[in-house]
Amino acid sequence: MSTEASISDNQNLEINxxxxxxxxxxxxxxxxxxxGVDKHHHWDSIVPPECRPNHGILRLSAKLHWEIAHxxxxxxxxxKKTCGVGPGMAFANAVRARLAPIGPLGLVPCAVGGTAIKEWGREERLYKNMIKRAKESVKSGGEIRALLWYQGESDTSSEDDVATYQGKxxxxxxxxxxxLSLPSLPIIQVAINSGLDERFLEKLREVQLNMKVANVVCVDAKGLELKFDNLHLTTEAQVELGHKLAQAYLCNFGPSQ
Structure with a gap:
């Protein structure tokens, strides 16, 4: 059997x-x-070693098909915007070694830039799409292990946004x-590192860091390097965040827990 055929067979085993x-x-x-996205909205295509693809790491495409993640x-x-490096692949590669004996790791991307918490209400399009994709992800087998959530920058524009954030x-x-019929689903929330108005940034961070909900933990993004826009994380910071998320998952919800 050729090397290419062997790789293809391995990929099919993971996907199925x-x-x-x-x-x-x-x-x-x-x-x-x-x-890695510059001022002209071009991605530099630089993929750090921590974010490289692996046949055991999959993603659910927009068309609801599993494929090798990259x-x-x-x-x-x-x-609507140019995407570059996020925390997902660094997280997946960091966790993969611990989960490898169990099965492939599947990522279900659902994030959309510029969205406020109110746009994730139960009757909103973004929420419905997330639930649809999550349900589709387990149809061929598997288990949803956690929701990784990084949002809040769009809710730092007013006192009212902050006041209503926790409830939402x-x-x-x-x-x-x-x-999803998963009453104990682990949630790993990121406390934001940037926002629209500095006056409300720390107040929203306090809300995120001090939430007391069962099986919800918070990873702090404060101090991670921001790009020229003072809003988005650099590639290096995304890798660091991915590792923080992996550590939070493995320490709180991993196979040994």
Whole structure:
């Protein structure tokens, strides 16, 4: 058998595996990824070693087909802006070694840039699409292990946004768990590192860092390097965030837990 045929066979085994360990990636642009995207909206196509593809890491495409995952993970999901490196592949590669004996790791990208928490309400298009994609991801077998959520920059424009954020986030968590029939679904939320108005940034971060909901943990993005726009994480920062998310998952919800 040729090497190419062997690789193809391995890929098909992973894609058709009934034992996928599935992670939903959702929120806004820092989850979908702008790492390596310049001022002219061109991605530099630089993929760090930590984000390289692996036949055991899959993504659910916009057409609801499993395929080998590679950067940009959200290329056909967050389509109104140019996507670059996000935290998904660094997370997947960091977790993969621990989950490899169980089955392939599947990513379900759902994040869309510039979206406020109110746009993720139960009757909104973004939410419905996320639930549709999550349900589709397990039809051929597998288990949804966690939702990774990075969103909030668009909710730093007013005091009212901050005041209502916690209630809307808690409602989102409950809705997802109810609609996926996963009452204890782990949620790993990222505390934002940037926003639209500095006056409200720290207040929203406080809300995110101090939420007390079962099986919800928070990873802090503060201090991670921002690009020229002071809003989006650099490629290097996205890799670091991916590792933080992986550590949070493995320490709180991993196979040994």
């Amino acid at each position: 595996s009934p034992n996928k360990q599935i992670f939903i990636l959702s929120g806004q642009s820092n989850m979908s990824g702008r790492g 950067e940009p993970v959200h290329k056909d999901i967050d389509t 986030m808690e409602e989102l968590i409950q809705n997802v768990r109810d609609d």
